Structures are given as structure tokens and as C-alpha cells.
Amino acid sequence: MNPYIQYMYSYPHKTAYGPLMGISLADYAHALQGPGHGLYLHIPFCETKCGYCNLFSVTGQDSGAVDRYLDAVDRQLAQYGEILDSCKTEFSDFTIGGGTPLFLNRRQLERIFASVDKRLRLSEKLETAVETAPNQTTPEKLKLLKQAGATRISMGIQSFSQAELQTLWRRHSPQKAKEALWLLKSFDFPCINLDFIYGIPGQTVDSLLASLREALTFEPDELFLYPLYIKHGAGLQKCREGAVLDPDQAFRQYQEASGFLRSQGFYQISMRRFTRAYPHPAPDCGFSTSLALGCGGRSYLGRLHFCSPYATDQATCLRQIHAFQSVRDFTDIEYGILLSEDEEKRRYVIRHLFIYPGLDAKKYRRRFGSSPTEDFPLLEKWTREGFLKEGPLLSATEKGLGLADCLGPQLISPDIRSRMEKWEALYG
Ligand code: SF4
Structure with a gap:
């Protein structure tokens, strides 16, 4: 693996x-x-x-x-x-x-x-x-x-x-x-x-x-x-x-x-x-809101996520910086994604499972009206395999934490995966 x-x-x-x-x-x-x-x-x-x-x-x-x-x-x-x-x-x-x-x-x-x-x-x-x-x-x-x-x-x-x-x-x-x-x-x-x-x-x-x-x-x-x-x-x-x-x-x-x-x-x-300090539970990061200024950062406003188009090379980044400098109406959102409820659930699970203190099933139910393990049977499999541990919160074991970059991607939805693959085929 x-x-x-x-x-x-x-x-x-x-x-x-x-x-x-x-x-x-x-x-x-x-x-x-x-x-x-x-x-x-x-x-x-x-x-x-x-x-x-x-x-x-x-x-x-x-x-x-x-x-x-x-x-x-x-x-x-x-x-x-x-x-x-x-x-x-x-x-x-x-x-x-x-x-x-x-x-x-x-x-x-x-x-x-x-x-x-x-x-x-x-x-x-x-x-x-x-x-x-x-x-x-x-x-x-x-x-x-x-x-x-x-x-x-x-x-x-x-x-x-x-x-x-x-x-x-x-x-x-x-x-x-x-x-x-x-x-x-x-x-x-x-x-x-x-x-x-x-x-x-x-x-x-x-x-x-x-x-x-x-x-x-x-x-x-x-x-x-x-x-x-x-x-x-x-x-x-x-x-x-x-x-x-x-x-x-x-x-x-x-x-x-x-x-x-x-x-x-x-x-x-x-x-x-x-x-070094004992960690205080982070805010509810699956739903935290953040507004980005400038070009290249991402904004998270509920189900709306937006930013300038993804760029990594000097020429494309420069083009986007120049385009940013000539924008007249910054409140017009032209590029990003509107998350469906299924994608919001996936985001919530991914953002909590591999970060202290873990995923609170009660909070999840209050928000979505279902349980994370019902929605994602994979989580039960990971618990059986020793990657997750149950307790007041569902969280990664030491073994699971080390494999976060391998387990997390398995929660990507087919739709998001296909969009990413299309981008990869065009520009990767
Ligand atoms: S070039 Fe180096 S310093 Fe600049 S953003 Fe990339 S990693 Fe950071």
C-alpha cells in the first residue's frame, strides 16, 4: 500500500x-x-x-x-x-x-x-x-x-x-x-x-x-x-x-x-x-468559513467554494495576476464549485477523521440527519482494520493517521474524481 x-x-x-x-x-x-x-x-x-x-x-x-x-x-x-x-x-x-x-x-x-x-x-x-x-x-x-x-x-x-x-x-x-x-x-x-x-x-x-x-x-x-x-x-x-x-x-x-x-x-x-501545548479541539473545520483576498487563495462560504482557476506555472500564474488586477467587480464569482449535500458530507468526514479530536457522530447527525457510518460503510471497514478507533468520537489510530494520504482519497466521490482526472488529462 x-x-x-x-x-x-x-x-x-x-x-x-x-x-x-x-x-x-x-x-x-x-x-x-x-x-x-x-x-x-x-x-x-x-x-x-x-x-x-x-x-x-x-x-x-x-x-x-x-x-x-x-x-x-x-x-x-x-x-x-x-x-x-x-x-x-x-x-x-x-x-x-x-x-x-x-x-x-x-x-x-x-x-x-x-x-x-x-x-x-x-x-x-x-x-x-x-x-x-x-x-x-x-x-x-x-x-x-x-x-x-x-x-x-x-x-x-x-x-x-x-x-x-x-x-x-x-x-x-x-x-x-x-x-x-x-x-x-x-x-x-x-x-x-x-x-x-x-x-x-x-x-x-x-x-x-x-x-x-x-x-x-x-x-x-x-x-x-x-x-x-x-x-x-x-x-x-x-x-x-x-x-x-x-x-x-x-x-x-x-x-x-x-x-x-x-x-x-x-x-x-x-x-x-x-x-507542544495540549491541543484544544479545533473549531468545526468541516463548516468553517474563510474569505480569501488576492489571487490564488480559496474562499469557503458554506457550500460555495471559489478561487481563481488552478495554476502552478509562472506564465499562467502571471496571467491570472494580471487578470486579477483588471477585475472591476470582485463580488462576481466566476470560478469555483457549489457542493451538493453528498459532497458536504464527504468534506465533513475528511476534515474531521484525520485531525484531532476526530469525528463527532452526534454533530454529524444534527447537521445531516444520518450517521457517518451509514453514509460511508468504508469507515466500519477501516475500524475493523485498525485504522480508526471508536470512542466518544471516531478518530484515526496511530496507524490510520500515518496513512491519511492513502485513506482520505478513498472518500473522493466519483464525480469529483472524474473532474480531477479531466483536469489532469488536460494540464497534468
Ligand atoms: S516557491 Fe518555495 S517559498 Fe515560494 S511558495 Fe513555493 S514552496 Fe513556498
């Missing part, structure tokens, strides 16, 4: 989306009524492209290009703000992701915080998360983030081995990562998260554990362990032989690394996420 089929980060995958007509944000804004919503701003700029990256990001853009992008975000914010005002929408979480948000200069970062603050209603207890990378982490920018109230900084380290960083086409050195981490620590943010990758060609269990041991000397609050996927659009797919994930080797590394982190007092929340 190959444990690495697909990362079910969010169901359905963007490649299953398609053109939408006659849908306005105003028609679905009721999903954003009152407090407790997420806001995401996508910054699609990076210094260079990492070899494994198939995210929506472009390189080689100057400060003027970033300014033009932020001008469009401002117009989008103004239009969204007008609609959301009547819903008294209040955001409790704000994430700036990318791309590399700290690719922006100080003035541009200040502009973002000021614009969001001016146009939208933010909770007094707003949680603000910002992604960064070692080469872009400077004292000036961290000072600004601190003043802006950032509560969580997430840094992509990936490895402390120079050879592994080169294999991944990361442009920072292990030394640079350590300096950035010391600097980050000195600002005393409430939560520091570090990302690592396993399954890198040439990586061994020992070198992975050495990276994690080094990471722990910086006492991070959270760690993410990502298996290396080389998917369509990633540079390594075209340019290197032997860059394809070796599933057996990667799984051995996962087992050793997850066991090591648990032995060091970390709680395992999902296949990828480890936290």
Missing part, C-alpha cells in the same frame, strides 16, 4: 472546480454573518521557485509589481467590505500566506494591515498568522509584525542539511535558517511553527532526525512534517531524475520522526501537525 496518494488538505481539490455563472458574493454573504470567520490574504511572490513547489506563486517581480497587486487587493477589500458590513461580519483569524509574504517591503506590509483594518471588522482577540522564510526574515519586518499584533509566525526550514536544501532548490543555508530562528525567538511571538520535509532524495532517517533535533533547540511551539510530493507544475518533476518519492523510505522516515516528536512531548494532531 502506497501511503502517499494525495494530500487531502481541502476537499474538493481545486482541479475539480470549474466556471460559475450568475453568482454574487452578496448571495452567499449570509455564511459570513456575525463573528468567528477566517480571512486569508495570498501573497503570490517569491524570491525563487523551490523545486517541489506547485503553489500559486511567481518569481522575478519588482516592488512596482507588488504595488499594483496591492492596489487590486485594496479595491477588492473595498467591495467586499461594503457587502460584509451589512452582515456585521467579524473576522477572528487573519492569515497572510503565499508565496512569501515577507518578500514585501516594510511599507507594503504596513499597507496591508492598514487596509484590512480600515475595510473589515476584526475581532479584538484576532489571531494573526504570517508565513515566512529564512532569507526574508529581518528585524525590521519582525518588528512590524509584532506591532501589528501577529500571534503566529510560520517558517519554512525544510531541513538543516545543506545537501537536502540544494536538492529541494531552497536558496537559504542551514546557517541562515539558524540566524533567522534566533532572531524570530528574540521577538517572543506567542506561537512559532516550523515546517520540515521528509522523503527528500538522499535524506536518511538519521539526517531527518538530526534536523528535528536541531529544530527543537529553538523550542518551537509547533512543527509540521510534510512528505515530499513532486506533482504537476513542480520544477523537480521536469529537471531531475530520481526525484520521485520513494514511499517505503518516506514512510519509515515518517514513523521514526513522528515517534521522536511524540517522545519529546509533542502531541500529534494530524499526519503533519505536532504541537
